[in-house]
Amino acid sequence: MSINITDLRTVRLSQDGSAVVVLDQTRLPGAEIYVSLSSAEEIWEAIYKLKVRGAPAIGIAAAYGIYVCSRQIAAGTYDGFCKEFLRIKEYLASSRPTAVNLVTALNRMEKVVAAHPMKPVPEILQLLRAESEAIRKEDAAACRKIGENCLSLLRPGMGILTHCNAGHLAVSEYGTALAPIYLGEERGYGFKVFADETRPLLQGARLTAYELLKAGVDVTLICDNMASVVMQKGWVQAVVVGCDRVAANGDTANKIGTSGVAILARHYGIPFYVLGPTSTIDRNCPDGGSIVIEERNPEEITDMWYTSRMAPEGVKIYNPAFDVTPHDLISAIITEKGIAYPPFRLEDF
Numbered sequence: 001m002s003i004n005i006t007d008l009r010t011v012r013l014s015q016d017g018s019a020v021v022v023l024d025q026t027r028l029p030g031a032e033i034y035v036s037l038s039s040a041e042e043i044w045e046a047i048y049k050l051k052v053r054g055a056p057a058i059g060i061a062a063a064y065g066i067y068v069c070s071r072q073i074a075a076g077t078y079d080g081f082c083k084e085f086l087r088i089k090e091y092l093a094s095s096r097p098t099a100v101n102l103v104t105a106l107n108r109m110e111k112v113v114a115a116h117p118m119k120p121v122p123e124i125l126q127l128l129r130a131e132s133e134a135i136r137k138e139d140a141a142a143c144r145k146i147g148e149n150c151l152s153l154l155r156p157g158m159g160i161l162t163h164c165n166a167g168h169l170a171v172s173e174y175g176t177a178l179a180p181i182y183l184g185e186e187r188g189y190g191f192k193v194f195a196d197e198t199r200p201l202l203q204g205a206r207l208t209a210y211e212l213l214k215a216g217v218d219v220t221l222i223c224d225n226m227a228s229v230v231m232q233k234g235w236v237q238a239v240v241v242g243c244d245r246v247a248a249n250g251d252t253a254n255k256i257g258t259s260g261v262a263i264l265a266r267h268y269g270i271p272f273y274v275l276g277p278t279s280t281i282d283r284n285c286p287d288g289g290s291i292v293i294e295e296r297n298p299e300e301i302t303d304m305w306y307t308s309r310m311a312p313e314g315v316k317i318y319n320p321a322f323d324v325t326p327h328d329l330i331s332a333i334i335t336e337k338g339i340a341y342p343p344f345r346l347e348d349f
Ligand code: MRU
Pocket: 050, 053, 054, 055, 056, 099, 163, 164, 165, 166, 167, 170, 171, 175, 176, 177, 203, 241, 242, 243, 244, 254, 255, 256, 321
């Protein structure tokens, strides 16, 4: 049965402003459970453990999160408020290093505080709440435009491969890489989507397959090592992926395995599109080599999803959560502002 995908709220602020409410993505697809987060530790843990995940959604959660925590700062002077605000900001920013949206959103919140030294704290809190809601709304508008921009490159009936989850669950609404698929679905394009399972955390299997299926999209789940076969068979005419950080030269960090998909796409002559809001562009980062890549717990590879450990005790494990796709493998970078083609220049975004 198809649903309006925007009925699911990935991340929101509770009505009374006392908590960030997230759809716990670690429980999907089995259970749709919302959790309320009201302390800095709970918010940090939810981001680190991927209860809320996806670059834009992490940014929105952090913006709401710092507002929620700021309300708890004991009444006092502006300077005292600032000091505690900055401590919480640094703490939340340390939850995940690769997606730039986290820091971008927190910096926006900090600017609000810095711009109003003469205002009483309750008024600053109101401005912080408004800023966090603005970050969410801007993301929703950006996603819709990204979808429209990308749809102009796609044709009805196309086979489209995607990696990880850059859909509704990763943002405020619709998604980035999945936005053109949802818009196409609304307009009868009849896309056939291939979702990479996305080892080791299975964002493709658990989240992309879940949300596309729920929305009535024709989706086929494949293991990551099957992408070559479906391309070889001629079933894929475009690849769409999201991004966690785009460097000034167009190198792009995204979920581990994305660069391999880009290499395959080049081999088979299939366009490889990267979609993301301009909040994912890091203008201070010259190239992919400067992007900090998160490394995660080895147990995600050896134990998670298995009933017992699936690797010998003592084996060395390397578990990077992201990789960098070099700009020369990217056919276009699509933002809310338009479509940038190589050679990528900052002015194009
Ligand atoms: O580790 P995750 O699940 O947060 O990684 C998510 C991705 O890599 C997404 O592709 C990216 O954040 C873009 S989301 C619109």
